[in-house]
Amino acid sequence: MKASTWGKPFTWFKAFAFAASLIPAARLVVGLFTGGLGANPVEFITHTTGTFALVFLMLTLAVTPLRRLTGYASLIRLRRMLGLFAFFYTCLHLSTFVVLDHFFDPAAILQDVFKRPYITAGSVGFLLMVPLALTSTAGWIRRLGGRRWQQLHRLVYFSAAAGVVHFLWLVKADLREPLIFAGVLALLLGYRLAVWRNAPWGKKRAARSGVSP
Amino acid sequence: MLIKRPADIKSSEITDKELYLNRRRFIQGASLGAAGLAAGLLAPGLLGPAGMAWGATKLDNVAKGKFATDEPWTPLKDITSYNNFYEFGTDKGDPKRHSGSLKTRPWTVEVEGEVHKPRTFDIEELLKMPLEERVYRLRCVEAWSMVIPWIGFELSHLIKAVEPTANAKYIQFVTLLDPEQMPGQRREILDWPYVEGLRMDEAMNPLTIMGVGLYGEVMPNQNGAPIRLVVPWKYGFKSAKSIVKIRFVEQEPPTSWNLAAPNEYGFYSNVNPTVNHPRWSQASERRIGDFFRRKTLMFNGYEEQVASLYKGMDLKKLY
Numbered sequence: 439m440k441a442s443t444w445g446k447p448f449t450w451f452k453a454f455a456f457a458a459s460l461i462p463a464a465r466l467v468v469g470l471f472t473g474g475l476g477a478n479p480v481e482f483i484t485h486t487t488g489t490f491a492l493v494f495l496m497l498t499l500a501v502t503p504l505r506r507l508t509g510y511a512s513l514i515r516l517r518r519m520l521g522l523f524a525f526f527y528t529c530l531h532l533s534t535f536v537v538l539d540h541f542f543d544p545a546a547i548l549q550d551v552f553k554r555p556y557i558t559a560g561s562v563g564f565l566l567m568v569p570l571a572l573t574s575t576a577g578w579i580r581r582l583g584g585r586r587w588q589q590l591h592r593l594v595y596f597s598a599a600a601g602v603v604h605f606l607w608l609v610k611a612d613l614r615e616p617l618i619f620a621g622v623l624a625l626l627l628g629y630r631l632a633v634w635r636n637a638p639w640g641k642k643r644a645a646r647s648g649v650s651p
Numbered sequence: 652m653l654i655k656r657p658a659d660i661k662s663s664e665i666t667d668k669e670l671y672l673n674r675r676r677f678i679q680g681a682s683l684g685a686a687g688l689a690a691g692l693l694a695p696g697l698l699g700p701a702g703m704a705w706g707a708t709k710l711d712n713v714a715k716g717k718f719a720t721d722e723p724w725t726p727l728k729d730i731t732s733y734n735n736f737y738e739f740g741t742d743k744g745d746p747k748r749h750s751g752s753l754k755t756r757p758w759t760v761e762v763e764g765e766v767h768k769p770r771t772f773d774i775e776e777l778l779k780m781p782l783e784e785r786v787y788r789l790r791c792v793e794a795w796s797m798v799i800p801w802i803g804f805e806l807s808h809l810i811k812a813v814e815p816t817a818n819a820k821y822i823q824f825v826t827l828l829d830p831e832q833m834p835g836q837r838r839e840i841l842d843w844p845y846v847e848g849l850r851m852d853e854a855m856n857p858l859t860i861m862g863v864g865l866y867g868e869v870m871p872n873q874n875g876a877p878i879r880l881v882v883p884w885k886y887g888f889k890s891a892k893s894i895v896k897i898r899f900v901e902q903e904p905p906t907s908w909n910l911a912a913p914n915e916y917g918f919y920s921n922v923n924p925t926v927n928h929p930r931w932s933q934a935s936e937r938r939i940g941d942f943f944r945r946k947t948l949m950f951n952g953y954e955e956q957v958a959s960l961y962k963g964m965d966l967k968k969l970y
Contacts, residue, residue, distance in 0.1 A: 476733060477728075477732060477743075477939050477940075478733060478743075478795060478937070539944075546935075549932065553932075554930060554931055554932070556930060610741075610912075611737070611741070611840050611841060
């Protein structure tokens with residue numbers, strides 16, 4: 439990240455957000471050395487990194503609605519960072535599964551990915567994030583062109599949905615937490631749908647299909 | 652992280668009980684002092700003394716029981732801070748956090764149904780049954796496991812005392828229903844009260860015990876005080892906790908997890924590495940305290956004692 443792309447009054451806030459985003463990971467590292475991760479550290483790390491992957495996906499998706507609703511345009515400068523933190527926690531989550539849970543046992547991992555629907559959903563969510571992380575640089579925005587870049591990055595909607603489904607499918611009986619994520623995601627995507635329907639092209643399409651806006 | 656060697660020293664020999672209790676008291680005192688300082692930094696409940704009221708009541712006249720595994724015992728701290736007891740919440744730290752409200756005295760267990768001598772046992776009477784220490788493996792359906800030194804008596808003693816009729820084919824176990832004492836019951840996660848069941852021959856098997864304690868002491872609230880079932884060759888949820896009623900019946904009784912998700916949890920729910928949970932594998936498990944997963948054993952390693960109960964049954968269908 440180049441300092442020149444930061445708006446000046448925003449610099450400190452962004453630095454603060456960056457540091458705050460690292461707290462969950464830092465707590466895991468501290469817990470690992472102090473024995474503060476409970477009886478089943480592998481499970482604790484898996485749950486924590488998975489939860490924060492979803493939290494950062496939701497935060498990333500909240501940037502655009504918040505920016506429009508508050509009129510505080512600078513928020514957009516947080517989006518890439520939040521998105522990359524979502525990817526960061528997803529990578530930690532995935533490596534916990536591969537290294538700590540299965541210790542590189544390819545047979546067990548492949549079986550899980552293809553036979554366990556919740557792991558399939560999680561893998562899809564991760565794979566959809568990879569091109570987004572790779573093309574998150576200014577260079578790639580230029581190379582792809584703003585419009586195409588934006589279209590590509592709409593994949594994040596599907597990635598977030600896959601992440602929520604992954605969570606919903608793995609719990610035993612208490613759906614409360616995954617349903618909270620599902621509700622937040624529905625709000626964030628619903629907002630976009632509403633904007634899209636009110637936009638000129640959206641209106642036209644709605645009128646053509648006979649649906650009142 | 653620790654990689655454990657097979658046990659050549661019994662873990663009971665490593666730390667004298669009086670020592671670790673003293674140590675725990677010291678740590679508790681110290682952490683109370685530190686709690687003020689640390690409260691802002693640490694997750695709530697990490698240091699809380701709640702749920703630690705237990706620790707004083709030793710059980711007497713406990714014989715060394717049969718079937719003991721010589722694997723190292725799971726530390727008491729892990730047994731009492733990490734388990735499922737949805738009556739106190741769905742997080743595995745919840746039972747310890749929220750079970751302080753459970754009142755285990757007075758406590759009675761009502762025995763009814765297909766028996767010649769139905770009666771209500773007071774918990775003090777049940778504590779006079781021939782108590783034994785049984786060091787069993789416990790395998791949770793979530794693919795983690797522990798080794799727990801239970802104290803209890805064979806369920807068969809209780810069964811014989813009430814003289815089942817010829818119609819008694821199954822036994823149902825009912826957990827306490829009281830949302831006041833069990834805050835988890837205020838939400839409809841399961842259809843409360845929790846019910847479980849065994850076939851009569853499973854209940855009569857010498858491995859099946861009514862647990863009243865662990866680690867030499869009375870049962871901690873969070874582990875199912877004051878009396879619970881322990882069936883070591885079945886997934887943990889079959890071993891109903893804080894039991895208030897035992898009912899002898901003719902038909903296979905409903906069981907809570909089976910009612911909640913019939914395609915995932917069957918009546919039998921024997922530990923079986925060849926029959927996967929529809930959503931995850933049961934082939935291996937993580938022993939609490941270990942880094943590497945280990946292979947799950949058929950009937951949780953109690954094949955010799957129980958395989959004959961299921962001769963001719965298709966365990967893929969009757970999971």
